[in-house]
Amino acid sequence: MIKLYDFLPCPFGQKVRIVLAEKSLEYELISIDLTQGEQRKPEFLRLNPYARVPVLVDEDTTVYDSTIINEYLEDEYPEPAVLPAIGVSAGRARARLFEDFADNSFTPQVGQLMSELHKPEGEQDPARIQRLRQSIERVLDYLNHELQGQQYLASEFSVADIGFVPRLLVLSELQIDPGANRSNVDLWLKRMLERTSIQTLEGLTIEPGAGI
Numbered sequence: 001m002i003k004l005y006d007f008l009p010c011p012f013g014q015k016v017r018i019v020l021a022e023k024s025l026e027y028e029l030i031s032i033d034l035t036q037g038e039q040r041k042p043e044f045l046r047l048n049p050y051a052r053v054p055v056l057v058d059e060d061t062t063v064y065d066s067t068i069i070n071e072y073l074e075d076e077y078p079e080p081a082v083l084p085a086i087g088v089s090a091g092r093a094r095a096r097l098f099e100d101f102a103d104n105s106f107t108p109q110v111g112q113l114m115s116e117l118h119k120p121e122g123e124q125d126p127a128r129i130q131r132l133r134q135s136i137e138r139v140l141d142y143l144n145h146e147l148q149g150q151q152y153l154a155s156e157f158s159v160a161d162i163g164f165v166p167r168l169l170v171l172s173e174l175q176i177d178p179g180a181n182r183s184n185v186d187l188w189l190k191r192m193l194e195r196t197s198i199q200t201l202e203g204l205t206i207e208p209g210a211g212i
C-alpha cells in the first residue's frame, strides 16, 4: 500500500492528498510532527535528504516534493487525470506553470502572513503585513483575469487548481475574501468546494506550526 509521510497542516502535503483522493487511491498516512523536529530524524532523512514533508513511498519507489509526487501519481495511476491529456502539450505546460506559481508566489506568502499575524501584536511588522496582503491580492486579481471564460486554470480540473486550494481555503480566516470583486475566482472556488477530494481535505488551519 502507498505510504504518505505528511504533517496535516502542510499545504504541500494537502496538494498530494487531494490528488490521492481524486484518484481514489488508498494510502497509509504516517504523521511527521514538524513541531517536534521529526523531519530531522535519521530514518526520515533517509527518505528525504531535504528534511521536508510530504514524502510518498509506493512499494520500492520513494518520491518527495509535492509536484514530483503528483507527477509520479499521474504517471503511475493515470485515471482520472489531474493534468490535461497527453498530446495537449500547451495545456500541460499551462497547468504546470500555475502549479509552480502557486508553490512559489502564493502558498509561501500566505504562510508568511499567517506567521506574522500569530506574533504578539507588539512584535508584528505592519509594513510586512501590508506588503504580504498586497502580494496575495495581486495574485488573486491575476487568477481572476486568467479564469475569464474558463472553469479551471488549465483546460480541465488539474494540478493548476489543486496547487492553490490549500491556502485559498484559509484566506477568509486572514480577513482576505478571495471572491470579493473577483467573480471568476468566486465561481471557481465554489466549483472546487463541490469536489469530495476538497470537502474531505484534513489539516486546513492557520494555527502556528502549520508549516510554511
Ligand SMILES: N[C@@H](CCC(=O)N[C@@H](CS)C(=O)NCC(=O)O)C(=O)O
Binding pocket: 009, 010, 011, 012, 013, 034, 039, 051, 052, 053, 054, 064, 065, 066, 067, 103, 210, 211, 212
Ligand atoms: N517544495 C516542497 C516543499 C515542502 C515543504 O516546504 N514542506 C514543509 C512543511 S509545509 C516542511 O517539511 N518543512 C520542514 C521544516 O520546516 O523543517 C514540496 O512541494 O513538497
